[in-house]
Amino acid sequence: MNLNATIAQLLARDGWTLDGHVARQGRRRISFFTPDTPVAKFQRIARQDRDRFLHLAVVVAATAAVMHRLRTPQLADRYPRALFTSLEELAGPLRPRTTTVATFHAEVLSNRPTEDRSHYRLVFRAPELSGLVPPQFFMMDTLPERFPFGARTVNRGPVDWTPRPMLKRPFGICRDFHPHFPADYLKRLALPPSLALTLHPPAPDHFDLLYKVLPEGLGTNLMTKLNRGDRVHMLGPLGQPFDVRPLRAAGVEEVHIIGGGVGMAPLITLVEALRFYAFPVKVFLGIATLASLRLQDELAVTFGESPRAAYVYLDDLLAAGVKPADIFLSCDMARPRRVRGLPAANLHQGLVPEQYRRFLRERPVPQAMAITCGPHRMMEVMTGICRAAGLPLKVLLEKRMGCGFGVCFSCVQKVRHADGSEDYARVCREGPLFDAEEIVWKPNSQPKWAGCGCAARC
Ligand SMILES: Cc1cc2nc3c(=O)[nH]c(=O)nc-3n(C[C@H](O)[C@H](O)[C@H](O)COP(=O)(O)OP(=O)(O)OC[C@H]3O[C@@H](n4cnc5c(N)ncnc54)[C@H](O)[C@@H]3O)c2cc1C
Ligand code: FES
Incomplete structure (x- = not known):
């Protein structure tokens, strides 16, 4: 040739x-x-x-x-x-991405909270995840290696009867970092779009996970105690990769990403992939308050920003080369202040689907598609909005998981096929990304037999 x-x-x-x-x-x-x-x-x-x-x-x-x-x-x-x-x-033609699942220990580099301690950013080194293609995810132990699998109590002087989770928890990657490339390289990278589809950056070797500490969450509360140098057992990459490159041949000219709260976290690597391949992206982010975004000062340097205030999601999106004018922010608890140069017209008090509906009404969109992740109710509303606007929508489902690789059936979701027949799909195996029109959005769409059903908090 x-x-x-x-x-x-x-x-x-x-x-x-x-x-x-x-x-x-x-x-x-x-x-x-x-x-x-x-x-x-x-x-x-x-x-x-x-x-x-x-x-x-x-x-x-x-x-x-x-x-x-x-x-x-x-x-x-x-x-x-x-x-x-x-x-x-x-x-050509473009080759489908394949990944190999591995079990390994990741090394924690830092684990820092946002100002209101509702979210934490965990940075870790794990070259074994370098083949991960978003929105693939991984399962992780919530205790470091020094507490071996199955240890339900830890003997530190007086017996500590705190329950310990035995099962790993599923998480998506928020950001990945490539050797020799600055964290914000996508801000300046402008590849010729046709050639870009065949190019690849060096494989990432360390990653960010942004997690929400659930009030009742056993695992996420234990994760807040992870320290630099801890080794945590993981399994991944899991789930189906979503290769964004064929979207160009399918005529998609713009992609809208809509994240509700921590649902934004696993979507950021998708934004990075879209930006790398030179796709125009608009991002709609819904949060409770700005304090849930503001990181405690010293972590700001992760982004190569001034070590004053750093904002999760917003700084990640800007570092991925999304322009402030293309980021829309909804706060449901308080009126959002001007932040990171976002135009005042892009700030909304209320819920993110309302802002997206208004956006679609006010601006004619070119050939676009939307991808969303957030609470189930929000994704259901988004399905109606996109259906009315004639936009294809994909939803990233976050179900509770037992195994993560398709054997326990604790993560099933009711789906409807094109011929009208209904079935259950495993989010960990067939997902986590689905066409929104496939999903049966019913509160009781979880079958009685899903999960182990035991009363123990495993
Ligand atoms: C593919 C995938 C990617 C994910 N990515 C992220 C991420 O990037 N950041 C992040 O913060 N979280 C993410 N999650 C959700 C995360 O797995 C859960 O928040 C976590 O497992 C909770 O663990 P826990 O031990 O603290 O809660 P548990 O002690 O297991 O549960 C506490 C309470 O929370 C509820 N709960 C637990 N998990 C879920 C869930 N997934 N959906 C609804 N209710 C739940 C339980 O019913 C229970 O009432 C992801 C989930 C999936 C499947
Ligand atoms: S988590 Fe076990 S089948 Fe999905």
Whole structure:
């Protein structure tokens, strides 16, 4: 295959030109290299570019399998600040993503609360999750390794009779961090859209989990006690990946992401993927109060922001390159103040579906699709709103889970197939993302036999 002709054809669709192994458009440049190129060339580009992302290096491997091996965190130092592609992918069609489930110990790097302590941000290192494609999730122990599986009490002097959960809890990734790439690199990255679909960043090696501490939650309350250096047992990635790349061929021009409270957390990696592949994104976030977003000061540096106030979700979305004008914020408990440069017209007191309904009424949307996650009632209302507007909607379901990989049936959801027949789908196996029109939104859509049904808090 003639590599130059293939790349030139892809770039020409976006108004770029290829000269030798360098593509150009205005001040932007992309240099293509083979995997055996000396490391000094990548270092020179990274040094000269100084994280402006005006000049990028791309490693072109022969096959997709080789390319995915080259982009693992273990080999990241061989190709500092490079993106990856393969001849197979350049010649198309797009290859479906596959991931391998692993059990492993993740190392906790930090675990810090928001101002009102309703949410925590847990940063951890786990190269085993590097193949995760959103909205896949993982199951984690809520106690660190020093409390082994099955230990329901911990003997610290006087006997501690606090119940200990034996089952792992499911969580989605909020953000992932790539070796050699600054946390906010997507703000400056502007890839040619046709070529972008074949490119990959280096595989991430550490991750953020944003979790809500449930008032009655056994596991999430124990998780608040995790400390730097703790090792936590995990299982993942689980669930079906959702590859956003084919959306372009399907004619989707804009994606709306609607998150209710902590439902926004697992949607942020989807926003990152959409931004990487150069999709326009609008985000609607519904929260109770601004205090539930504001992190305690010292964590602000995670975002490369000033170490004053840092806001979960908002700073993540801005770091992912979403413009303030494309972020809409609803607070149901208090009137939202101006925050992070969001236009006043984008602030709403009330519930996020109300704001989204008004948005759809006031602005004609191009060929768009919506993805939502939040409380069941909110997702049900969103289904009605999108149906009325003729927009396809996907819902990310968060059910209680026992195993996470399809054997215990504690996570089932009633679904209706196209032929009208009804059935139960396992959220952990067939989900967690479903077409909204498939879901039977009934309070009693959980069958009596779902879950172990025991009174013990496991
Ligand atoms: C795919 C997936 C991704 C998720 N991602 C996140 C995330 O990024 N951040 C986050 O904070 N949470 C997320 N969750 C939800 C998270 O798993 C639960 O909040 C957590 O398991 C609660 O554990 P606990 O031990 O504190 O609660 P438990 O002690 O098990 O339960 C306490 C109370 O909360 C209720 N409850 C527990 N889990 C749920 C649930 N999933 N839905 C409704 N009610 C529930 C129980 O019925 C009970 O009344 C996700 C869930 C799934 C399935
Ligand atoms: S959690 Fe066991 S089947 Fe889904």
